[in-house]
Amino acid sequence: MMFRYIFLVVFLTDSLRNFHVSGxxxxxxxxxxxxxxxxxxxxxxxxxxxCVACQGVCHDKLFGLEKSVGDVTENGTMLYWTVGKLTxxxxxxxxxxxxxxxxxxxxxxxxxxxxxxxxxxISFVNHSGPMFENSQYTxxxxxxxxxxxxxxxxxxxxxxxxxxxxxxxxxxxxxxVTDTFTLNVNISKEDNGAQYWCxxxxxLGLEGPQPPPVxxxxxxxxxxxxxxxxxxxxxxxxxxxxxGQSLQLNxxxxxxxxxxxxxxxxxxxxxxxxxxxxxxxxxxxxxxGQYTCKVSSExxxxxxxxxxxxxxxxxxxxxxxxxxAAVVIVFVGLIVYFQYYRHNKMGHYNLKDxxxxxxxxxxxxxx
Numbered sequence: 247m248m249f250r251y252i253f254l255v256v257f258l259t260d261s262l263r264n265f266h267v268s269g270x271x272x273x274x275x276x277x278x279x280x281x282x283x284x285x286x287x288x289x290x291x292x293x294x295x296x297c298v299a300c301q302g303v304c305h306d307k308l309f310g311l312e313k314s315v316g317d318v319t320e321n322g323t324m325l326y327w328t329v330g331k332l333t334x335x336x337x338x339x340x341x342x343x344x345x346x347x348x349x350x351x352x353x354x355x356x357x358x359x360x361x362x363x364x365x366x367x368i369s370f371v372n373h374s375g376p377m378f379e380n381s382q383y384t385x386x387x388x389x390x391x392x393x394x395x396x397x398x399x400x401x402x403x404x405x406x407x408x409x410x411x412x413x414x415x416x417x418x419x420x421x422x423v424t425d426t427f428t429l430n431v432n433i434s435k436e437d438n439g440a441q442y443w444c445x446x447x448x449x450l451g452l453e454g455p456q457p458p459p460v461x462x463x464x465x466x467x468x469x470x471x472x473x474x475x476x477x478x479x480x481x482x483x484x485x486x487x488x489x490g491q492s493l494q495l496n497x498x499x500x501x502x503x504x505x506x507x508x509x510x511x512x513x514x515x516x517x518x519x520x521x522x523x524x525x526x527x528x529x530x531x532x533x534x535g536q537y538t539c540k541v542s543s544e545x546x547x548x549x550x551x552x553x554x555x556x557x558x559x560x561x562x563x564x565x566x567x568x569x570x571a572a573v574v575i576v577f578v579g580l581i582v583y584f585q586y587y588r589h590n591k592m593g594h595y596n597l598k599d600x601x602x603x604x605x606x607x608x609x610x611x612x613x
Contacts, residue, residue: 270342274351276301278309278341285357286454287332289393294328295355297341309343327355335359335393335420358450361422362459363392366446368466377433379472385429387444387463393422400427401445404437435472438502441465473501474541474548484555493529495552497539498522510538531556 271277279298287293299309300323309325311318315337316329327339337359342352370377371384387400396418402409410429427444431437443466448459477498487493499505499522509519512535517526526533534556541548 270340270350270352272352272354274345274349277351278343278353280341280353280355282453283355284451284453285355286450287357287359288455289335289359289361290331290333292328292330293332293357294326295339297325297327297339297353297355299323299325299341299343300351307343307345309341311339311341313337313339332359358394358397358454359420360397360448360450360454360459361391361393362448363389363446363461364422365390366444366461366463368442368444368463370466371428376469376471377437379433379435379437379470382430382432385431385442385444387427387429387446388424389427389446389461390424391422392425392446392448393420395419395423395425397448397450398425399447399449401447402427402429403443403445404431404440433468433470435470435475435500435502437468438470438472440468442468469502471502471544474499474505474543474546475501476541476548476550484553486555486557487529488557489530489559490528493524493526493533493554495524495537495539495554496522497524497541497550499541499543499548501541501543501546503543505541505543508540508542510536510540512536529554529556 278300281296281298285293285295297311299311300307309323311325311327313327315332315334316327316339319326319328325341329337336357338354338357340352340354342350344350365388367388367390369386369388371386373383377383385402387402389398389400392398395414395416398414399411400414401411409431412427412429414425414427416423416425431442443463445460445462448454450458477500478496485493485495497507497509507520507522509524511517511519511524512533514532514535516532524537524539534554537552537554539550539552541550
């Protein structure tokens with residue numbers, strides 16, 4: 247019989263030491279103190295904390311430490327909580343003591359159990375294959391089995407340029423969940439070959455691991471079909487060029503896939519071209535007219551028109567006229583010169599007078 251009473255006393259004492267009410271006062275003046283005051287533990291890792299149940303004299307008071315996992319050892323009013331492998335997602339222990347009035351004074355140790363993402367992936371929503379410039383697409387970053395999701399921050403990148411940083415909008419949960427983040431992007435030709443990726447980071451505060459746990463996705467490379475975009479534009483204004491000169495018409499364009507070229511030229515030129523640049527070494531009047539270049543890249547086209555006005559080369563005619571004029575001037579000058587010389591230098595002579603003059607001047611010879 248005595249054994250039964252002893253067993254009942256021990257049982258009741260142990261029950262009282264581990265008994266607490268839901269109305270625990272967390273604002274009491276001399277409440278228990280945990281060291282550290284906050285724990286951040288990776289799921290499956292060991293952990294420990296110490297609680298001083300009361301700061302004053304409380305040896306005669308009931309105190310204890312409630313926990314869902316782990317072991318508790320006592321040393322006076324100091325309680326040691328240790329866990330060899332933390333596998334509870336909400337293990338926060340509570341340290342307490344009973345006051346003289348029968349109330350409880352308690353402190354709960356905040357414990358954050360985290361798990362880095364098992365996998366992070368990125369993709370374009372409902373799209374595969376090449377994209378087209380001046381269109382909007384949605385990037386999607388999926389973060390799998392991460393906890394706690396309330397501490398998750400996802401960042402989207404284009405190359406090394408940060409595009410957006412987002413916090414989870416999901417309902418806070420202690421256990422691992424999978425969360426999805428999206429970002430709308432406007433695609434241009436400059437995005438061809440760009441690499442997009444996302445990063446998932448658990449920001450757990452100063453008590454958490456430093457640097458914070460980060461998991462990144464693989465890169466996806468954007469293939470953008472664009473263009474054709476003409477590098478130079480022509481117009482219907484005439485390109486005046488002199489006969490015999492060299493002519494070059496540039497219809498170069500950029501695009502993906504690489505553009506092709508079709509030229510429509512004046513029929514009198516009897517020429518055909520399929521390159522981006524038309525070169526005529528010596529233009530003639532048969533090259534006069536409109537040249538239309540049609541640039542194509544898949545089902546997209548661009549057109550440019552050049553109007554060529556070939557003008558006569560008057561220089562040879564001017565040179566010929568000058569030469570003829572010079573010859574005429576020289577010829578006329580020679581005629582004038584010789585006429586003048588005959589009349590003024592040589593004079594006019596009569597053969598009869600010449601003979602008479604010689605007779606009057608004859609001198610007889612002495613015998």
